[in-house]
Amino acid sequence: MNRKRQLKSTGFIIGSASVFVCFFVLFFSVSQKNKTFAQMNKDYQSSDTYQEESLLDRARFVTKRDGEATIVVLGSSVTFGKGATLEQPVWGELLEDELNQTEGIKATVINRGYSGYSTADLIAKDKIAAVIKDEPDILxxxxxxxxxxxxxxNDIGQTKADIQFIMNTFKEQLPNTLIVLQTANPTHYDQVVLEQGKVTYDQYNxxxxxxxxxxxxxxxxxYHLLLDEMEEQHLPAEVVLSDAVHPNGDGYYLWxxxxxxxxxxxxxxxQ
Incomplete structure (x- = not known):
């Protein structure tokens, strides 16, 4: 009986020691990894590249540090890809393909585009929180x-307040994320005052x-860059739109x- 107790006690001690060793090794490994990341971040932020940082620079740096860069694209149906096709995908998919063909970059693009959403909807329906959970390197x-x-x-003053709130939230919750804002494509309604509208889409932009x-x-x-490109190539709106609002495959490729x-x-x- 005592022999069995001794064996159980010895087994418990050995098991406990093994768990402790595993925990120590894991803790040491994580600690060393965090130190390495911190040093890489410090070196990058003091580099000449960082002073003139581009989206490619950030994606390349994160790939070197983490093995892959996470990019979130956030917006409305023209971010989601309404009007796109498998043969001619939305701009976010094209971006992912482009980055993964670029030397030194491996990237995953997470599409958080929502059909019919305004900035107020993004806030009210917790879509900002969803982006924060993604912890993107680039947004x-x-x-x-x-x-x-x-x-x-939507009142323009309220839209400004929405954007300000969203940006403040991102800057607080995602301090290490590189954020770039975009306007969207021209539509058939650029110069039209819509029902209950106070200004045109062009004026709103x-x-x-x-x-x-x-x-x-x-x-x-x-918005303006596409207008310029369409004018230069003599492309009427119907050539690049699948309906009155959403781009077709050609429109998304121009984007x-x-x-x-x-x-x-x-x-x-x-700017």
């Missing part, structure tokens, strides 16, 4: 102005763009090209 936020502008039109620039947030003004052309541009110059 590209399409500002939902198509929906803020229509049926009924201009007002919000000025607000974003005043806050010095990185911005890709997709992606605008984004791609700015991947290597220092973020501080995106």
């Amino acid at each position: 590209i936020f399409e500002l939902c102005l198509i929906n803020n502008n229509r049926y009924p039109q 201009n007002e919000i763009i000025n607000f974003v620039r005043a806050n010095q947030w990185p911005l890709i003004d997709t 992606f090209e605008i984004l791609r052309d700015r991947l290597a541009v220092p973020v501080k110059m995106l």
Whole structure:
């Protein structure tokens, strides 16, 4: 009987010691990994590259540090991809493909586009919290102005307050995330005062763009850049839209090209 007790006691001691050793090894490994990450972050933030950091620079750095960069694209149906096809996907998918063909980068793009959502909807329906849980390294936020502008039109002052609240939340909860804002595509309604609307979509864009620039947030003004591209290529709206509002595959590809052309541009110059 005593022999059995001794064996059980010895087994318990050995088992406890093994658990302790495993815990110590795990703790040491995590601690060393955190120290390595911290040093890599410190070295990067003191580098010349960081001073002129682009979206590509951040994706390449995170890939080196973590093995993969996580990118979230947030916005409305034109971020989700309404009007896209398997053969001609939405701009977020095209971005993921482009990054994964770029030397030194491995990336996953998480699509958090919501059809019909305004900035107020993103806040009310906890979509901002969902992005925070993703812990993205890069966030590209399409500002939902198509929906803020229509049926009924959200007050521009409230839209500014929504954007300010969202950006404050991200800066507090995601301090290490690189955030770039985007406007969306032109529509058939650019110059039309819609039902219950106070301003046109074009005027709404201009007002919000000025607000974003005043806050010095990185911005890709997709709306005006697409208008310029369509004019240069003599493309009427119906050629790049699947309906009155949403791009077709060609429209999304034009959108992606605008984004791609700015991947290597220092973020501080995106205005």
